[in-house]
Amino acid sequence: MNDQKEMFRTGLKDSVAIVAGFIPAxxxxxxxGKGLGLGSLEVFxxxxxxxxxxxxxxxxxxxxxxxxxxxxxxxxxxxxxxxLFISLSFGGQLNRNISVLARTWIGFSLTEEVYAVSxxxxxxANRKTENEKMNQLLGLPYLLGLQIPPYVANLIATxxxxxxxxxxxxxxxxxxxTSLYALLIALVVPQLKGSLRNMAxxxxxxxxxxxxxxxxxxxxxxxxxxxxxxxxxxxKGQVKAEKGVSV
Amino acid sequence: xxxxxxxxxxxxxxxxxxxxxxxxxHTNGSSKVEALLxxxxxxxxxxxxxxxxxxxxxxxxxxxxxxxxxAVILVLIRKIPLLLVILGSVSAAILVKMLTxxx
Numbered sequence: 001m002n003d004q005k006e007m008f009r010t011g012l013k014d015s016v017a018i019v020a021g022f023i024p025a026x027x028x029x030x031x032x033g034k035g036l037g038l039g040s041l042e043v044f045x046x047x048x049x050x051x052x053x054x055x056x057x058x059x060x061x062x063x064x065x066x067x068x069x070x071x072x073x074x075x076x077x078x079x080x081x082x083x084l085f086i087s088l089s090f091g092g093q094l095n096r097n098i099s100v101l102a103r104t105w106i107g108f109s110l111t112e113e114v115y116a117v118s119x120x121x122x123x124x125a126n127r128k129t130e131n132e133k134m135n136q137l138l139g140l141p142y143l144l145g146l147q148i149p150p151y152v153a154n155l156i157a158t159x160x161x162x163x164x165x166x167x168x169x170x171x172x173x174x175x176x177x178t179s180l181y182a183l184l185i186a187l188v189v190p191q192l193k194g195s196l197r198n199m200a201x202x203x204x205x206x207x208x209x210x211x212x213x214x215x216x217x218x219x220x221x222x223x224x225x226x227x228x229x230x231x232x233x234x235x236k237g238q239v240k241a242e243k244g245v246s247v
Numbered sequence: 248x249x250x251x252x253x254x255x256x257x258x259x260x261x262x263x264x265x266x267x268x269x270x271x272x273h274t275n276g277s278s279k280v281e282a283l284l285x286x287x288x289x290x291x292x293x294x295x296x297x298x299x300x301x302x303x304x305x306x307x308x309x310x311x312x313x314x315x316x317x318a319v320i321l322v323l324i325r326k327i328p329l330l331l332v333i334l335g336s337v338s339a340a341i342l343v344k345m346l347t348x349x350x
Contacts, residue, residue, distance in 0.1 A: 017329040042249050049257035054299070059256055069252045076256045080263050082291055087267035089284045094268065107265030112295055119288050171348070174304035175340035178314035181300035182336035185318040186329050188292050201286050202293040209294035210301070221294045228290030229283050 004141040011145020018113045018150045021183045024176035026154045029056055030161020031170060036064035040162045047158035051109060051151065053180070054218055055079045078219045085225065086115050093119065095137040102140050109147040113180065116187045118146060197235040204231040303340075307347050314340035 026047060033043030038060060046056050055076050062072045087110060098106070118138055192199045205228025212220035296315075304310040317339035321332045 017333060020330060020333055038249070042253060045250065045253050046256070049253060050260050052260050055256065055260065059253070063249055063252065069248070069255070072252055073255050073259065076259050080260045082295075083260065083263040084267060085287055086291060087264045088270070089287045091268040091270065092281075092284065100269065103268045104265060107268045108261055110264045112292065116288065116292055172341060172344060174306075175310050175314075175344040176337060177303050178300060178311055178340040179333050179337050181296050181303065181311070182314060182318040182333045183329065184292050184296045185300075185315060185336070186322050186332040188289055188296070189319055189322040191289055197286075198289055201289045205290040205293040206297035210297045213298040213302075220298065221291070224294035225287070225291040228294060229286045232286035232290065233279075233283060 004139075007139055007141040008145040011142040011147075012149065013145075014117050014142075015146045015149040017183050017186075018111075018117060018146075019153045021113060021180040022150050022153045023157045024173065025053065025180050026157035027161040028170075028173040028177055029060070030158040030163075031165050031168060031173065032057070032161075033060045033064075034162050034165035035170070036060060038064050043162055044155075044158055047154055051111070051154060052080060052083070053111065058218065078222070081219075082222050082225060083110070086110065086112070090115055090119065093138050095139045098140050106143055106147065109151050111150065113183060114147055114150065116184055118143070120187045120191060197232055200235050201228045201232040204228050304344065307344065309347070310340045310343050313343040 029047060030043055033046065034040065042063065043060065046059055050056050050059065058075060058079060059072060062075070087107060090110060094103070094106070188202060192202055205224045208227045209220050209224030212223055216223065300311040300315045301308050302311065303314070314336045318332055318336040321327050321335045
């Protein structure tokens, strides 16, 4: 019982960085959605029900432009297909005894940031049992602690953005949104040190995503991900040992 | 109608994230698939981050580039907490934005 509370607290602590990134991003989303002329309820529901960064922004733009439903849904399908892979990889790390009901919530609120924070091992001053933690599967208390605060922050920040849409100069908001990406960089870059394979995966995925982006838009992510994984499997050497690679 | 489209988007997104969580309960996956899945976090997060951060400010790409560069540098200096990395990166972005606005 105490152990569960402890794990919940660890989750809460790990969620702080995600919340810090979500607040400006979701605030901007509320603001942009209102700015494009959509109704408050619609903007809010996109955040509350879809809860998937990039596709929300695209959805809100297309809805405002009056795009046809099949087009919007098809685009959502393509852009969010990456979650299928993310979820497949994440599911392997879940504790087997987590119920289907709990998995419903875990799946619903599984964003890139949650995935990154829970899958990538970190070295922090007060993180005592790094190896133990990584060998353990992800438990429900930890995930509740990790996933609830970002979702609540998403709701509150979106609502604030919608409410304040007419008062705030939007000039600096894009700059604030770099926080989401800074979090991901902070988690990925330490994994590249000392691992030729990880470095190759990162550079090939990032490079191809950047090159394909003008052609394919946001679906470049999916192709680039596959390229990165293919490059990873081409590089021989330390087959297993890398998972817990130290920072 | 708009609300229905939003619900449709929500259902698609939800199914992608939820269904695999049910499947993996039973996988004993081949080692090849497992190895590929091991590469997935870095591959997908790199692919997601790089065009994303560059386009974060559609008017001034330099804002995102500066933020990303500062984040990488701060991460490479050891023992800096996540929040400080984020703070430093965002400060760089705001600074660059200010410079482009006033000069």
